[in-house]
Amino acid sequence: MSGASLRLCDVACLRGERLLFRGVSLDLAPGGAALLTGPNGVGKSSLLRLCAGLLRPYAGSVEREGRIALSDERLALDQDAPLERALGFWAGLDGAVPGAVGAAMDSVALGPLAQVPVRMLSTGQRKRAMLARVIASGAPIWLLDEPGNGLDDASLALLGDAVGAHLARGGIVLAASHQPLPLPACTTMALGDYRPEVAA
């Protein structure tokens, strides 16, 4: 993962004729992490989508080296499949190493639920399943949108451990949250500071 990087230079985002933010710069190298904070609607998800290449910046540039794994509000897992098989589908597409799905499920305490259909998972279990998908992908750059939503304290600790382990392996993490998150080694970027009326 040593070659991974994520660089935003003076980025502005326009959505629905509205300039959400401008002047956002960020430079994440292997082992680097940042937490985007700010109130609902400030543009956190939009910034993650810019980083994923799903939106184009209105101004500025986004440069990436390395594969990306994005976890957002969409579960994107086959509801009728047992969890292990549903995760295996994505792991196959991602070219994950053998055993990656089992290891990822274990790391977020989902191993005992491997044969449970996705539709039967609780809110917090679904969120952990999305994290397992990201972990199993082997992608160096993790984009995590509200990864703490629905997680209890024990699960938040697992999230923190997973992020810490990824950074220690030379991964990169960009997370977004409207509430404080106990993520290790993250610099915080308050996106509200980049609203046009503030950043003028």
Ligand SMILES: Nc1ncnc2c1ncn2[C@@H]1O[C@H](COP(=O)(O)OP(=O)(O)OP(=O)(O)O)[C@@H](O)[C@H]1O
């Ligand atoms: N496809 C779209 N077209 C136009 N406007 C959009 C579109 N998607 C989002 N927006 C608007 O962009 C703004 C920022 O949305 P975004 O989801 O990025 O905010 P957020 O900070 O992630 O919010 P939350 O904390 O509620 O998840 C909102 O006002 C939203 O209505």
